[in-house]
Amino acid sequence: MKTPLNKFLMAAVTTSFSYTGFEYLFILYPFVKNKKGALKYSIAANTIGVLTYGYVTIMCTIILGPYLIKQFVWPTVTVLKTVDVPVIERLEFIFILLWVGIGVRPLTNQHFEVSYFLMQVMNIKKFKNAAIPPVIRSTIIAAIPQSISETFKYSNYVGILGMGIGVILPVLLLFLSLFFKRSKQK
Amino acid sequence: MKKYRKVMLPFIIISAIFQTGCWDSKALENLNIPIAAGYEIVENTVTNKREMEVYSVIPVFYKKAPEKYIVDITRGDLTGKTRVKRMNHLSEKLSLGSFQIAILGNELSKKGAGDVLDILTRTPEMKSTIPIAIADCDIKDIFQFAPDNYPNVGIYLDALFENAFKKSYIPVSDVYHFNLALNTKGWHAIAPMIRVQGNKIVINKYGIFKEDKMVYDITIPETQILYLLSGNPSMGIWTYDVVLDGLPCTVSVEMNNKTKITVKKEEGTYRIYLIINCKGKIVEIVPNENLESMDKFDEGKLDKFKKEELLKDIEKGYKNYIKSNAKALINKAQNEFEMDIFNWVKFAQAKWRKDIDDLNWDECFTKADIVIDINATINLVGEKI
Numbered sequence: 038m039k040t041p042l043n044k045f046l047m048a049a050v051t052t053s054f055s056y057t058g059f060e061y062l063f064i065l066y067p068f069v070k071n072k073k074g075a076l077k078y079s080i081a082a083n084t085i086g087v088l089t090y091g092y093v094t095i096m097c098t099i100i101l102g103p104y105l106i107k108q109f110v111w112p113t114v115t116v117l118k119t120v121d122v123p124v125i126e127r128l129e130f131i132f133i134l135l136w137v138g139i140g141v142r143p144l145t146n147q148h149f150e151v152s153y154f155l156m157q158v159m160n161i162k163k164f165k166n167a168a169i170p171p172v173i174r175s176t177i178i179a180a181i182p183q184s185i186s187e188t189f190k191y192s193n194y195v196g197i198l199g200m201g202i203g204v205i206l207p208v209l210l211l212f213l214s215l216f217f218k219r220s221k222q223k
Numbered sequence: 224m225k226k227y228r229k230v231m232l233p234f235i236i237i238s239a240i241f242q243t244g245c246w247d248s249k250a251l252e253n254l255n256i257p258i259a260a261g262y263e264i265v266e267n268t269v270t271n272k273r274e275m276e277v278y279s280v281i282p283v284f285y286k287k288a289p290e291k292y293i294v295d296i297t298r299g300d301l302t303g304k305t306r307v308k309r310m311n312h313l314s315e316k317l318s319l320g321s322f323q324i325a326i327l328g329n330e331l332s333k334k335g336a337g338d339v340l341d342i343l344t345r346t347p348e349m350k351s352t353i354p355i356a357i358a359d360c361d362i363k364d365i366f367q368f369a370p371d372n373y374p375n376v377g378i379y380l381d382a383l384f385e386n387a388f389k390k391s392y393i394p395v396s397d398v399y400h401f402n403l404a405l406n407t408k409g410w411h412a413i414a415p416m417i418r419v420q421g422n423k424i425v426i427n428k429y430g431i432f433k434e435d436k437m438v439y440d441i442t443i444p445e446t447q448i449l450y451l452l453s454g455n456p457s458m459g460i461w462t463y464d465v466v467l468d469g470l471p472c473t474v475s476v477e478m479n480n481k482t483k484i485t486v487k488k489e490e491g492t493y494r495i496y497l498i499i500n501c502k503g504k505i506v507e508i509v510p511n512e513n514l515e516s517m518d519k520f521d522e523g524k525l526d527k528f529k530k531e532e533l534l535k536d537i538e539k540g541y542k543n544y545i546k547s548n549a550k551a552l553i554n555k556a557q558n559e560f561e562m563d564i565f566n567w568v569k570f571a572q573a574k575w576r577k578d579i580d581d582l583n584w585d586e587c588f589t590k591a592d593i594v595i596d597i598n599a600t601i602n603l604v605g606e607k608i
Contacts (some may be wrong), residue, residue: 101403102403102406102407103576104406104407104408105402105403105406105407108344108406115351118350118351118352118399119351119352119399120352121350121352126350127350
């Protein structure tokens with residue numbers, strides 16, 4: 038509890054990438070049928086994310102300790118390596134198999150949103166045609182980082198950008214709506 | 224496909240249940256051939272340089288092969304380099320996923336085992352529950368040892384560690400625990416030391432590390448006390464001498480022990496409070512005076528042991544035995560080793576992590592007051608009255 042606030046904020050920048058995704062709501066919101074319940078469910082979804090990350094962080098710190106945890110790239114996988122399960126032997130491989138299924142979902146959501154955005158902006162009629170460029174873009178971007186540390190460096194930038202869009206954009210839109218409302222009233 | 228989905232799960236469960244009839248979990252694990260590997264530092268007499276010598280027990284699967292396993296010894300400047308060099312003379316593929324035992328050479332442990340541990344934890348194919356031990360003899364003797372009833376030394380060591388850690392009342396030593404202690408400030412890693420004794424490999428003692436170097440060793444009875452005092456819940460059989468109603472006896476008790484540790488800072492010095500709670504049962508009582516001529520032993524005397532006051536004496540004897548051994552080991556740690564071999568630092572770190580990180584805990588430990596309190600409950604149980 039003696040850790041200064043600025044260190045928490047510095048850590049928040051690094052972890053921000055994990056929380057990116059809530060800004061998709063700007064695109065997804067028009068598709069929502071039950072708009073009254075949208076706020077409640079989106080807060081609940083984010084709370085589940087926060088609690089899961091919190092739980093994993095606490096467990097990893099308990100098992101690996103504050104010194105050893107810093108040495109591992111993926112402490113959650115390392116924690117699973119410390120468990121000996123009879124017959125199965127390697128628990129982390131099962132976890133990775135499950136994670137692949139879960140990890141693909143944000144990727145498909147992102148591609149859907151980018152494709153939808155392209156359809157709207159570039160006036161593309163067929164969704165199929167709009168879906169190809171994001172896949173090419175992702176493949177090219179995936180080939181750029183030469184190491185894991187470089188990938189993390191880029192993911193930090195994306196995290197900051199995501200936070201920027203997620204926080205600044207709604208505030209900006211709010212001000213714009215207030216401004217246009219007033220000018221309309223005049 | 225959807226309609227088969229509901230059937231799939233019960234099918235898998237039922238087939239798994241039927242398979243247990245053929246292969247229980249133990250048999251299934253034994254099907255996986257464990258690979259044992261050893262690491263030692265040696266001097267190259269030609270170049271006068273230190274080299275890493277890596278030993279591996281690799282199974283051979285050819286039916287007509289005269290030997291069912293190979294003991295490969297490869298030398299290289301670094302551990303990683305031996306992997307490349309091994310392929311120059313070995314046709315068998317070394318599957319790192321089957322890596323189950325790691326033995327560190329005595330010389331390497333004394334010079335520093337940090338680099339080897341780094342490789343063992345860095346390699347993704349390897350699990351972190353690999354048992355780790357130190358060779359208390361020439362590492363070559365361990366790897367060239369041919370066990371009587373086991374296919375190879377890897378399987379022998381795998382079974383030895385599995386049973387020893389579960390039933391011998393000694394601390395588990397695997398890559399994860401070892402690495403955690405090695406990389407945590409103020410902690411000291413410990414690992415069993417093994418040696419070839421006749422036609423067996425035995426766990427002889429435990430090596431204690433300061434940073435990544437082995438600096439001291441303790442005997443197995445001392446290790447059992449260390450395990451108890453470190454705060455680990457432990458179960459085991461203890462044997463001690465006690466005088467019961469004027470009759471000198473040797474008593475064996477099976478106990479469950481749990482130590483509660485509290486560190487307090489009082490007037491500039493640290494005070495460590497240990498409350499050892501023990502509960503268990505009598506396994507056997509043997510009167511010492513009749514050991515030489517058991518025929519003359521008066522069975523009637525055993526009735527006395529059932530009396531409650533004699534159970535109290537057995538409990539008192541147990542408390543004295545644990546207390547005297549604990550005090551002796553603490554005294555050794557404080558005055559001879561000058562190291563917190565019990566890793567009690569973690570209880571201080573939990574309260575004052577920042578302060579503890581800035582000071583030399585081992586120095587504080589040597590000056591610390593240690594208060595031991597033991598509660599023991601021993602029952603007479605069993606099918607015989």
